[in-house]
Structures are given as C-alpha cells and as structure tokens.
Amino acid sequence: MKRMLLTISYDGTLYHGWQVQPNSVTVQQILSETLEEFLNSSVSLSGCSRTDAGVHAKEFCCHFDCDDSIPPKAFIRGLSARLPEDISVIDCRQVDDDFHARYNAKGKTYAYYILNSNIKDPFKERYAWRIERKLDIEKMNEFCRKIVGTHDFEAFSSAGKTVADTVRTVSECFVTKNDDIIRLQITGNGFLYNMVRIIVGTCVEVSDGKILISQIDDIFKNRKRENTGVTAPAKGLFLEKVIY
Amino acid sequence: MKRMLLTISYDGTLYHGWQVQPNSVTVQQILSETLEEFLNSSVSLSGCSRTDAGVHAKEFCCHFDCDDSIPPKAFIRGLSARLPEDISVIDCRQVDDDFHARYNAKGKTYAYYILNSNIKDPFKERYAWRIERKLDIEKMNEFCRKIVGTHDFEAFSSAGKTVADTVRTVSECFVTKNDDIIRLQITGNGFLYNMVRIIVGTCVEVSDGKILISQIDDIFKNRKRENTGVTAPAKGLFLEKVIY
Numbered sequence: 001m002k003r004m005l006l007t008i009s010y011d012g013t014l015y016h017g018w019q020v021q022p023n024s025v026t027v028q029q030i031l032s033e034t035l036e037e038f039l040n041s042s043v044s045l046s047g048c049s050r051t052d053a054g055v056h057a058k059e060f061c062c063h064f065d066c067d068d069s070i071p072p073k074a075f076i077r078g079l080s081a082r083l084p085e086d087i088s089v090i091d092c093r094q095v096d097d098d099f100h101a102r103y104n105a106k107g108k109t110y111a112y113y114i115l116n117s118n119i120k121d122p123f124k125e126r127y128a129w130r131i132e133r134k135l136d137i138e139k140m141n142e143f144c145r146k147i148v149g150t151h152d153f154e155a156f157s158s159a160g161k162t163v164a165d166t167v168r169t170v171s172e173c174f175v176t177k178n179d180d181i182i183r184l185q186i187t188g189n190g191f192l193y194n195m196v197r198i199i200v201g202t203c204v205e206v207s208d209g210k211i212l213i214s215q216i217d218d219i220f221k222n223r224k225r226e227n228t229g230v231t232a233p234a235k236g237l238f239l240e241k242v243i244y
Numbered sequence: 245m246k247r248m249l250l251t252i253s254y255d256g257t258l259y260h261g262w263q264v265q266p267n268s269v270t271v272q273q274i275l276s277e278t279l280e281e282f283l284n285s286s287v288s289l290s291g292c293s294r295t296d297a298g299v300h301a302k303e304f305c306c307h308f309d310c311d312d313s314i315p316p317k318a319f320i321r322g323l324s325a326r327l328p329e330d331i332s333v334i335d336c337r338q339v340d341d342d343f344h345a346r347y348n349a350k351g352k353t354y355a356y357y358i359l360n361s362n363i364k365d366p367f368k369e370r371y372a373w374r375i376e377r378k379l380d381i382e383k384m385n386e387f388c389r390k391i392v393g394t395h396d397f398e399a400f401s402s403a404g405k406t407v408a409d410t411v412r413t414v415s416e417c418f419v420t421k422n423d424d425i426i427r428l429q430i431t432g433n434g435f436l437y438n439m440v441r442i443i444v445g446t447c448v449e450v451s452d453g454k455i456l457i458s459q460i461d462d463i464f465k466n467r468k469r470e471n472t473g474v475t476a477p478a479k480g481l482f483l484e485k486v487i488y
Contacts, residue, residue: 009366076363083364085369085370088363089364090364118321119320119332119334120324120329120333121332127367
C-alpha cells in the first residue's frame with residue numbers, strides 16, 4: 001500500500017466544482033471514475049479543498065492509496081489520456097502514508113483575471129470577468145495592501161456558510177496589469193467560502209469609489225457581508241498552487 | 245441603404261464552421277439570427293471564406309446591407325452582448341456599396357498552434373495540436389521556406405474538392421517557438437481546401453524525417469495528395485487576418 005499525491009489541472013467551465021455531489025458532474029467524480037478504471041479497483045480520492053462551480057485550477061492536489069505497482073510517472077500519461085480534454089494530470093508522486101492533501105496544506109495561491117475592455121474576446125470570455133469601465137490599478141493595490149495580514153474575514157465570506165473561526169492570514173495580495181488583463185494574486189493559509197471572489201468584487205468597488213479605503217478597517221471590525229462588494233464571477237478564478 | 249463590414253472573432257470549437265448548412269450549428273447562422281433580431285429585418289450576410297468545423301478566427305470579415313440609421317460602432321456592443329460567449333463583434337465600419345468581403349480580399353493570414361509537450365494542458369487543448377515528440381524548428385522553417393512563392397498546391401489540398409486553378413501565392417510562411425508552443429504563420433493570396441492544415445501536417449512529417457526537404461519540389465510537380473502529410477487537426481488553426 002502506498003499513498004500517491006496527484007496534481008491536476010482543469011478548466012472548470014463545465015463542472016460543478018471539485019467535490020462529488022448528487023445530480024451534477026464534478027471533477028472529483030470524473031477523476032475517481034477514471035482512476036478506478038485505470039487501476040481496476042475502487043479508490044478513495046481526497047482533495048485539497050472544495051472549489052466552486054466554474055472555478056479553474058492550474059494546480060489542484062488530491063491523494064489516494066493504491067497497492068499497485070504502477071510507477072508514479074505512469075499515472076500522468078495514463079490518466080491524462082483517459083480524462084476529457086478539460087482535465088489533465090500534471091504530476092504524481094508518492095508521499096508519506098499519513099500525508100493528507102487537505103490537512104497538510106500550509107496555504108494556497110489563487111489568481112483572479114479581469115478583462116478590462118469594452119471589446120468582448122471569445123478566447124478570454126471563459127477565463128476572465130469582463131469589466132468595461134476603466135479600473136484604477138493604484139486604488140486596487142491600495143485595497144490589496146489592506147487585505148494582507150491576519151484579519152477576521154467574516155465580511156468577506158458568503159452568508160449561510162458559517163465556520164467557527166473566520167480569522168485567516170493573507171501573506172500576499174496584489175494586482176498587476178498587462179494590456180487589458182488585470183490579475184489579482186492572493187496567497188493565504190486558508191480561505192473562507194467565496195472569500196477570494198468577494199475580495200475581488202470589493203476591490204472593483206474600491207476602484208469605482210463605491211467603497212473607500214478608509215472604510216476597510218471598519219468592514220473587518222463589523223464583520224457584515226452587506227458592507228463588502230459583489231461576489232465576482234467564478235469563471236475568472238484559478239487555484240494556482242497548493243503550498244505543502 | 246449602406247453596406248457594412250463586420251469583423252468578428254470566434255472560438256470555433258462548438259461550430260460547424262462559418263457557412264450555413266442543414267442540421268449543424270454554424271457561425272453564419274448564429275450571427276445572421278442575432279443581426280436580424282437586432283435590426284428587426286432580414287439580412288443577407290456574406291463571409292470572407294468558408295472555414296472548417298472547429299477552426300477559430302481572431303478576425304473574420306463579413307458584409308451585409310442595411311438601411312438602418314444605427315451608427316457602425318453601435319453594432320459592436322449591441323451584437324456582442326446578444327451573441328453567445330464564443331462569438332464577438334470586434335469592429336464594424338461602412339464600406340463602398342460594391343465591396344464584397346470575399347472577392348475584395350487580397351489575402352489572408354492564418355496561424356497554427358502546436359503544443360509540443362508530453363503534459364496535457366486543459367487550457368490549451370482546445371486551441372492547439374499537442375505533439376509529444378520533440379519537433380525540429382530548424383527543419384520546419386526549412387520546409388516553410390520551400391512553401392513561400394507561387395506554386396501549384398494541389399498536393400496540399402484535400403481530394404474531392406477540386407477547383408480549376410490550384411496555383412496560389414504564399415508570401416510568408418514561418419515557424420516560431422515560445423516555451424512549448426510552436427506557431428506557424430502563413431499568408432497567401434488564397435488557400436485551397438484544407439491547405440493550411442495539410443501544410444502543417446507535412447511540416448511535422450518533415451520534422452520527423454518522414455518527408456525530406458529534397459522531395460518538396462517533386463511533391464509540387466506531381467500534385468498528389470498521397471505525397472503530403474496528414475491533415476492537422478482543425479482546433480489548432482486560427483484565421484488571423486483578412487487583407488483588403
């Protein structure tokens with residue numbers, strides 16, 4: 001028996017997120033079925049996190065046990081060839097028997113893409129939130145600097161998904177611009193439900209002047225969802241990296 | 245009555261090419277329906293060329309007549325908003341009454357993308373032909389230089405689609421590499437059916453050593469499809485620009 005860590009990449013457009021659920025096609029379901037067919041045995045697959053419907057992943061991690069003699073590298077090609085074109089296995093390695101894709105994760109990096117253009121681009125439409133009005137990168141970065149640090153992020157979390165502890169540490173958060181693509185990168189030790197998407201939505205409202213930088217401290221203190229911005233669309237969000 | 249030239253961009257993955265045909269969804273059909281709804285009148289839409297099923301376009305041109313007072317710029321936003329996410333109108337301008345999107349075209353530029361990697365990438369899979377074995381850029385460019393010029397391209401055209409004149413002039417053809425993406429760019433005054441895809445397939449076979457540079461002159465002379473390479477998959481092909 002050995003424990004394997006798979007790193008996969010997927011275009012989430014057609015999936016209802018990672019986690020298996022009734023009546024929806026999910027990445028975990030497709031990957032489990034493919035893995036079981038490949039190994040010809042049942043497999044329990046544990047992911048590093050749930051992801052929302054429509055969210056993409058450059059590097060998503062999950063683990064499983066197998067007593068097979070298949071070398072790790074063989075999973076990369078063997079599974080990728082059997083998976084649909086929007087899911088790929090990009091790495092596979094053996095890990096310690098007590099390793100857990102979720103609990104061993106020290107942090108995650110997400111990227112969010114905004115297409116700041118009044119021209120629709122069919123090749124970016126699946127992977128970015130298009131905003132026509134000109135966004136203010138300076139202001140957005142000013143907001144990002146307020147996000148960095150250890151805060152109670154309850155106001156940046158979707159209601160109805162309460163967890164006991166809403167304090168998280170964000171170690172980096174910044175915005176860059178390349179032509180008409182704006183990219184927000186954020187790294188933290190953990191993220192609440194919809195936290196990145198609400199941070200992005202709030203960042204855009206700060207750029208628009210609807211929310212002021214001077215209000216952010218109070219927003220953290222009051223912990224009310226109504227004080228933060230819209231939840232940015234899932235399609236612009238990419239899980240970039242899981243840090244172990 | 246005025247004649248308008250539309251420039252559109254589309255991800256061809258889900259379409260059976262440009263031209264309306266029974267029992268298949270095409271870009272022309274979707275655009276015509278959207279335009280007729282927008283103008284509330286029937287419209288005849290003429291494209292710059294047919295494109296194959298699954299081929300993409302960065303800039304495809306088509307024209308139509310309307311007696312509407314809508315300013316050209318209004319078509320860009322108005323149509324794009326009504327079109328599905330994989331089709332966009334990126335420009336619209338008034339042209340002379342006798343302008344024709346197809347017959348006035350002096351040439352076209354196509355680009356073909358190859359992902360030269362043994363790792364499947366779900367974000368490139370829709371837009372590139374993935375080849376695992378290492379390709380030889382030097383050899384590919386040597387082949388491209390043989391393609392430039394005025395030649396009888398019948399051997400580079402799919403059988404069964406014969407046209408009277410199979411002589412075409414290619415003014416540029418070259419390959420560049422950026423990380424694991426190989427891009428072939430070709431410009432010509434006209435292209436036969438599947439010509440670019442067969443040139444790409446032949447270029448790859450030259451890289452593999454299955455076809456020799458020294459054979460190319462004979463291939464042109466003998467005009468036999470059996471002497472050229474495979475037809476590269478549609479998904480890697482982009483119409484980049486129509487030259488008027």
